[in-house]
Amino acid sequence: MIGAEIEHLIKLLARLPGYGPRSARRAALSLLKNRESLMQPLSQALAIAADVIVECPLCHNLDTVSPCSVCANPARDLGQICVVEDISDLWAVEKTGAYKGYYHVLGGTLSALDGVTPDDLSIPHLVSRAAAPAVHEVIVALSATIDGQTTAHYLSESLRMADVTVTQLAHGVPIGGQIDYMDDGTLSTALKSRKAV
Amino acid sequence: MIGAEIEHLIKLLARLPGYGPRSARRAALSLLKNRESLMQPLSQALAIAADVIVECPLCHNLDTVSPCSVCANPARDLGQICVVEDISDLWAVEKTGAYKGYYHVLGGTLSALDGVTPDDLSIPHLVSRAAAPAVHEVIVALSATIDGQTTAHYLSESLRMADVTVTQLAHGVPIGGQIDYMDDGTLSTALKSRKAV
Incomplete structure (x- = not known):
């Protein structure tokens, strides 16, 4: 029998990307164990971010200022x-x-x-x-x-x-990529777009 | 350039079990996109849970009541x-x-x-x-x-x-477990602890 508040928290956590019911339980427990160092700061950070973040009317980025800090940068x-x-x-x-x-x-x-x-x-x-x-x-x-x-x-x-x-963007072999692991599409594109060394 | 509030949120999310810097970014974005349905409820759920959850002095379980609902259940x-x-x-x-x-x-x-x-x-x-x-x-x-x-x-x-x-707890082959996938320790324990059908 888990308390209703924890159950509710687990249900919300399970909706985060990459989390399911089991990992959400684990996360809830880890949060409860780090109440002061993680749980309360996270709650505040979520509330603050939800409050101050707006969509930039120019580029549709999310930021605390409108227009966003990229669009507002004259440099x-x-x-x-x-x-x-x-x-x-x-x-x-x-x-x-x-x-x-x-x-x-x-x-x-x-x-x-x-x-x-x-x-x-x-x-x-x-x-x-x-x-x-x-x-x-x-x-x-x-x-x-x-x-x-x-x-x-x-x-x-x-x-x-x-x-x-x-x-x-250029298509080709990613940096660090091994030739024998590349798919045919990537390799043939990289061949066609070859450059002088 | 990401806003300081989002950076802070990502850093906290990255400390959840199973999350790293990249998945925390994904989670932050998903939260920002579901501000009313997920971000604000999660913030409140965290604050409430952090506030009301106490450790049971009898069994060391976490619950909203003390002693916890298991220990308090006379049935x-x-x-x-x-x-x-x-x-x-x-x-x-x-x-x-x-x-x-x-x-x-x-x-x-x-x-x-x-x-x-x-x-x-x-x-x-x-x-x-x-x-x-x-x-x-x-x-x-x-x-x-x-x-x-x-x-x-x-x-x-x-x-x-x-x-x-x-x-x-009994040790043995888990329900649904396939014999040829079991390790030697499990199989030999299961053999030693065999039961009449």
Whole structure:
């Protein structure tokens, strides 16, 4: 017989990505055991973040300020917009430190199976942003999946009228990747896109 | 550039069991996307649980009432105490519905490697509880590991003076287990403890 409060907590924890009923029980117990060092801080961090985080009206990123700290940074390159599927992808690109332009979060990819149409994504907004005179390149950083590539193709069509170059991430063998573990698609793409050493 | 509030949240989430920096980022994003349905309820559930949960002075279980709802239940069998390592084990035994006695949470197992001595566990408390006239059986439900079995052996020695039978969980092939996947130790124990059909 577990207390109703713990049961409720376990049920909520089980809805976190990667958690199920069993791991949520484990997490609840670990939280209860680290009440002061983890449980109370986490509760406060959740409440604060839920309270102050807003969606950026420009790039659809999430931040405590609006527009977000990337869009509000005047030191960044006005000429580039990097299109990503989700905020986690924005975080991943940002973490590399290799990109200094602005972003645009689509909120998903086109998908015939899941019934995601261009109207469900922030594509019209991207087209109007790309029409700004300062923008000269739109970098499509979408996953190398069927849906990602379909969306990339649709984007390049949509941006035909805007005076921008549409580029996409290079495909090839990942750094540290072993040739004999690569799939045929990756290897043949890497072969076709080979570069002079 | 991720907001400081989100960074802080990710750092706390990364300390949950089974989470690392990457999965914590995913969890933070999923929380931010389900602000009303998951993030705020979870924050409240954590705060409430951290506030009301207390350790039972009798069995060391965690509950909202003290003594815990198991110890406070007069319908349970006074004659049996089930010794478990941790509260998660208590929850696991309780979920089976097969046990109607009381519990005693040790808070760990003896371990020469980790330097856990009998004084670190609630063994003296167990011995005094087992000395009560009503108690006739102590069921040792510890893991079938070296440390678990060492602790079980130590417990049976410690309880020699109390007028109780010390039993432990049966070892053998788990329900649904396939013979050819069992390790030698399990199979030989199951053979030695074979029963008439």
